Amino acid sequence: MTNHIVLYQPEIPQNTGNIARTAAATDAVLDIIKPMKFEITEHNVRRAGLDYWDKVKLVFHDSMDDFMATMAPDAQLTLITKFASRTYSDNDYADLNIDHYMMFGKETTGLPEPFERAHADECLRIPMTDNVRALNLSNCAALVIYEALRQQDFAGLEKVHTYPHDKLK
Template sequence: MGFPIDDRKMKRAGLDYWDKLDITYYDNLEEFMSKMDGHLYLISKFAEKIYAAENFTTAGNHYFMFGREDKGLPEDFMRAHSEKALRIPMNDEHVRSLNLSNTVCMMVYEALRQQDFTGLDLVHEYEHDKLK
């Protein structure tokens, strides 16, 4: 990761969800690639294929890998795995990069949408529902 996960601000941003995470640390990309079991998608503005054209309903785990907002993923890694690259359409004339958290949200919710939001509450009752 490009940031320390044990940082005080990071822990505060995670609120009370940290105990619900199952985090695995890898020493490098090669170790991750050797242990990864599933479908890998490299999200990059340089990819040819648009993310919405991908089928995220195939069986198995789906991994989305994002780089830093300013640099993206390492170029040599991208070249070695270019067939796994997906991009979000944008206008380079006005936007150089997208906010990383927004990009993660877009990708995850597109996959969930294609999977009919399996595991999520499609109908939810709130105790103090302001719309009822």
């Protein structure tokens, strides 16, 4: 079983960087569906001081069709969108025998409406007021991946961390 954070055509490098850190911390795969509004290059990563990129399991897809073709038939796809009647916490992520793909749209326009409509049963939302258009993409990704991990009893993650000096005793 693998958890995947899927970004559809990300536009803001800082959001993608934050999500990459979350993916590294949670051992999730970061799937990016192109095109992107920026490039992830070794120079840019080093310049930003991002010392965790070598820990990110990063997969690029040339299109939505390319991405969909890579998913196993038994994988669970969830689309995070404001146009859904169920919330992200209503979903069952507990099955450790399948891959879970949590897809997020681009920062300005979200996921393509025809794609959302074709996958209406897989659409989930994060409850919020109508005071803002949307939540920050990296916050949404962290919220949803950690809900999935909570339901999976944080499998594979370190639940307790000791102070370095305690290990010397």
